[in-house]
Structures are given as C-alpha cells and as structure tokens.
Amino acid sequence: MDTLWIGVIGTSVIAYALKFAGHSVPEKFLSHPLIKRINLLIPIALLSALVAVQSVTTKSAIVIDHRLAGLGAAILALFFKAPFPIVVLSAAITSAAVYNFF
Template sequence: MSTVGMAVLGTAAGCYALKLLGLSVPAGLLDRPLIRRFAALAPIALLAALTALQTFGHGAHGLTVDARAAGLAAAGLGAWRRAPFLVVVLLAVLVTAGVRALS
C-alpha cells in the first residue's frame, strides 16, 4: 500500500475514533452552559481563523495583501448588508477576479 493510501486510512480511522468519542460523552456534560457556548462559538472562530490564514498567509512566516483581501472585504460588505449567501460569494469572486485582472 502506498504512503497516500496509508494516510487516507489513518485519517479515516482518526475521524471514526473522534466520532465515537463524541458519541460516548455523557449527556449531563453536554448540558452545561459553558460547553454549549463553546460548541456554538468554536466553529465560528475556527472558520474565521482559516479564512484569515488563507487570505493573508504567505508561506510559513509571511503575510500578504493581494486580490483575495479585496474579495474578502467585498464579501464582508455583502454579509454586513445582509445579502443572500450566493450573492456574497459571487460578489467576492467577481471582486477578486477584477482586482487580479487589473494587476
């Protein structure tokens, strides 16, 4: 089996183990207000961090501002104005493409 195949099987086993661990947590623990708040806010924080890293990250130790930053700003403006999700994504794509075409 190749290295990639081993990595895929290892990742699948890890995901299954995490899912099983989540199902075995007692219900009383999940009813605590702090745990509920963490479960509600953690995905938002992780998605924001991933978005910032993919937009402004450059290599291992650098930051960059390019067309992706303009697209992110346009998406933020669309979300702030409560545009539908598809319009927000389309706005980000068009602004990013426009800035790349002009540079």
C-alpha cells in the same frame, strides 16, 4: 499515502465518530452549560482564523493581494444581508477582476 488522502480519510472517520458518539452518549453527559458555551465559541474562533489566514497569508508570509479585495466585497455583501452564494460570488468576481486587470 499523501497528505491529501490522509486528510480526506482522517477527517471523514473522525467526523463520523463524533456524530455517532453524540447519538450514543447519555444526554446529561454533554449538556453542561460550560461545554455548550465553549462549543459555540470554538467554531467562531476557528472560522475567523481561517478567514484571516486564507485572505492575507501565503505559506508563512503575510501577503496583501487581490484576495483582500475579494474579502472586502464579501464583507460588503454580508452587510447588505446577501445570501451565502452571493457573498462567495462577489468575493470571487472582485478578486478575479483585481488579479486580471491590475
């Protein structure tokens, strides 16, 4: 089995296990304020890291290319409170334009 399949199955199994566990544990077990706060902060850190890695790195090198232009467009769209599909679309169009015409 290759990396992709292990990723698909492993992610799915653990994702479901986490969901089901939540429905099965006593409420006070996870409602500690510190756990709640860290739970809000972890997605922020991981998603920000993913934004960074996906826009300016390729394998193990820092690479500045068309993707950064796309990210700039996405930031602009978010500043104007654009909905999610517009954010993604403006990034894609800008990046594709830079890739194809420069």
